[in-house]
Every structure is written in structure tokens, then in C-alpha cells.
Amino acid sequence: MATTTRRIAVQCVAAVVGGLGVGSLSIFGLFLWTGAFGFLELHLEEHSLLVWDGGLCLLFFLQHSGMVRRSFQAKLIRVLPGHWYRVIYTIASAAALLLLVALWQRSTVEIYVATGVGRWLFAALLLACLAGILWGIRSLEQFDAFGIDIFLSQVRQEERHPAKLTVEGPYRLVRHPFYSFGIIALWAAPVLSLDRLLLNTVFTLWIVMGASLEERDLLCEFGEDYRLYQRAVPMFVPRMPALDQGFNRVRKNSANRSTGKPCG
Numbered sequence: 001m002a003t004t005t006r007r008i009a010v011q012c013v014a015a016v017v018g019g020l021g022v023g024s025l026s027i028f029g030l031f032l033w034t035g036a037f038g039f040l041e042l043h044l045e046e047h048s049l050l051v052w053d054g055g056l057c058l059l060f061f062l063q064h065s066g067m068v069r070r071s072f073q074a075k076l077i078r079v080l081p082g083h084w085y086r087v088i089y090t091i092a093s094a095a096a097l098l099l100l101v102a103l104w105q106r107s108t109v110e111i112y113v114a115t116g117v118g119r120w121l122f123a124a125l126l127l128a129c130l131a132g133i134l135w136g137i138r139s140l141e142q143f144d145a146f147g148i149d150i151f152l153s154q155v156r157q158e159e160r161h162p163a164k165l166t167v168e169g170p171y172r173l174v175r176h177p178f179y180s181f182g183i184i185a186l187w188a189a190p191v192l193s194l195d196r197l198l199l200n201t202v203f204t205l206w207i208v209m210g211a212s213l214e215e216r217d218l219l220c221e222f223g224e225d226y227r228l229y230q231r232a233v234p235m236f237v238p239r240m241p242a243l244d245q246g247f248n249r250v251r252k253n254s255a256n257r258s259t260g261k262p263c264g
Contacts, residue, residue: 010151010152010155013087013151014148014151014152016091017087017090017091017146017147017148017151018146018148020090020091020094020095021090021093021094021145021146023094024093024094024095024097024098025097027097027098027101028097028101029126029130029185031101031104032126032185032186032188032189033123033126033189033190035106035189035191035193035195035196036104036105036106036195037101037102037104038106039102039103040102040103041105042105044105046107046108046109046194049105049107049195050107050194050195050198052103052105053104053105053195053198053199054198054202056099056100056103056104057100057198057199057202057203057206059096059099059100060096060097060099060100061202061206063092063093063096064093064096064210067088067089067092067093068089073085076088081154082154083147083150083151083153083154083155084151085147086144086146086147086150086151087146087147087148087151089147090146090147104195104199105195106193106195107193107194107195107196108193109193109194110191110192110193110194111192111193111194111197112191112192113190113191113192114190114191115190118190119190122188122189122190123190125184125188126185126188129181129182129184129185129188130181130185132170132177132180132181133177133178133181133182135169135170135177136169136170136171136177136178136181138169139166139168139169139170139171140166142163163221164222165222165225165226165229167229167233171233172233173233173238174233174234174235174236174237174238175215175229175230175233175234175235175236176211176214176235176236179207179208179210179211179236180236180237182207183204183207183236186199186200186203186204187200187204208236211235211236215230215235
């Protein structure tokens with residue numbers, strides 16, 4: 001009975017985490033297309049409105065940056081087993097992202113508004129980004145953006161194979177395809193208002209800075225193979241051809257890895 005209850009509890013945790021992760025990203029994707037939902041209208045002046053929205057971005061970034069620090073992980077491990085870290089990170093990230101979406105204030109100043117064919121082109125670009133992200137996921141045998149597989153394998157005491165470098169699919173073109181498609185999706189807005197310009201700019205800078213820091217971890221994890229991969233394949237913008245001797249050497253040793261952080 002206790003074993004059955006524990007198994008149900010574990011499955012419930014996994015379902016909640018997966019639902020929060022997918023749900024928050026889906027809502028954020030809708031937010032990127034429609035703009036602010038207007039759940040809470042504060043009727044702020046333009047300057048104050050941008051300060052408010054900037055504060056929401058800062059809160060989101062602090063949550064991500066704070067929780068990825070090893071010092072935070074060390075403190076959490078003192079209280080909970082290590083396999084809970086990614087689960088809690090996903091829950092906190094989803095909450096921070098939903099808070100940003102719910103409280104975001106829309107500016108009345110519009111830089112451009114796409115209509116007719118232009119709006120359809122932006123929609124096609126956004127769908128192409130979604131297809132690219134799915135292409136990237138398909139290229140990875142192990143994709144655990146929300147830490148669910150790690151959580152379940154540890155609870156079930158199952159052995160996990162160590163991650164290996166992936167150079168298949170979109171990883172043949174850029175080293176961080178999820179981030180590349182994410183940046184394009186940010187700017188594929190049919191309406192660019194001042195608040196959206198703020199969001200696009202700070203999120204783009206955050207993604208670029210985060211990817212640069214992530215590269216250090218990947219070098220530590222994969223060593224010379226990743227250094228060769230860096231030389232052969234650009235970070236965000238593909239070049240043709242994206243193959244050379246170093247890339248081919250890495251590809252021979254490639255398996256799969258997940259480059260994105262949890263909700264990224």
C-alpha cells in the first residue's frame with residue numbers, strides 16, 4: 001500500500017511539473033503573439049509603465065540566475081535530495097514567468113503594426129520557430145527540460161547514461177538552436193509597442209549572456225570535443241557550410257544532450 005501511494009505521489013509530482021512547464025511556456029508563446037493580456041490595468045504613465053515592466057523582467061532574471069547558482073543548489077540539497085532541484089527550479093521558473101505575463105502592462109506607444117499579409121508573415125515565422133524547436137527536441141534522444149526524467153530515475157533508482165554531445169539536426173547549424181529560435185520568436189511580433197521593445201531587448205541580451213555562461217559549463221563537461229564544435233559551428237546564426245574536419249571529428253563521437261535550461 002505504501003509503495004503504491006508513493007508511486008502515485010511521484011507520478012503526480014511529475015505530472016504537475018510537466019503541466020506547469022509546458023503550460024507556462026505555451027501561455028508565454030501566446031503572450032508573445034497577442035501582447036499583454038490586461039489582467040491588471042494599473043493605468044501608469046509611459047515612463048512608470050516601462051519601469052514596472054522592467055522590474056518584472058528583473059524579477060524573472062533574478063529567479064533564474066539565483067537558482068542556477070551552485071550556492072543555492074548546495075543549500076537546497078541540505079534540505080531535499082538532489083533530484084528535487086530541477087523539479088523545484090521548474091516550478092519556480094513557471095511561477096515567475098506566469099507572474100510576468102499576468103502583471104505585464106501594455107504601452108500605448110506603437111512603433112509598428114503589421115496588418116494583412118505582414119501579419120500572416122509574422123505568424124508563419126512564429127510557427128517556423130515552433131517547428132524548429134520541435135526539430136531540436138527530435139534531434140535529442142534525451143530531452144529533459146523540466147528535470148522530470150532525472151527525478152523519476154532517482155526515485156525509481158534507475159541508472160541514467162551520461163549526456164554526450166549532440167551535433168545532429170539543428171545542432172549541425174548552430175550550437176544553441178533553442179535560443180536562436182527563441183530570439184526570432186521574440187521579435188516575430190505583429191505589433192511592436194514600447195513595452196514589447198523593452199521585453200525583446202532585455203530578453204535577447206539575457207539569452208545571449210546566459211548562453212555565453214553556459215558555454216563554460218559545456219566546455220568543462222565535454223572538453224576538447226566541445227572546443228572543436230565551437231570552432232566549427234557558430235553560436236546562434238548559421239553559416240554555410242557548417243562542416244569542417246573538427247566538426248566531423250566531433251560528430252563521430254556524438255550522442256545526445258539537452259542544451260536548454262529548465263522553461264528556456
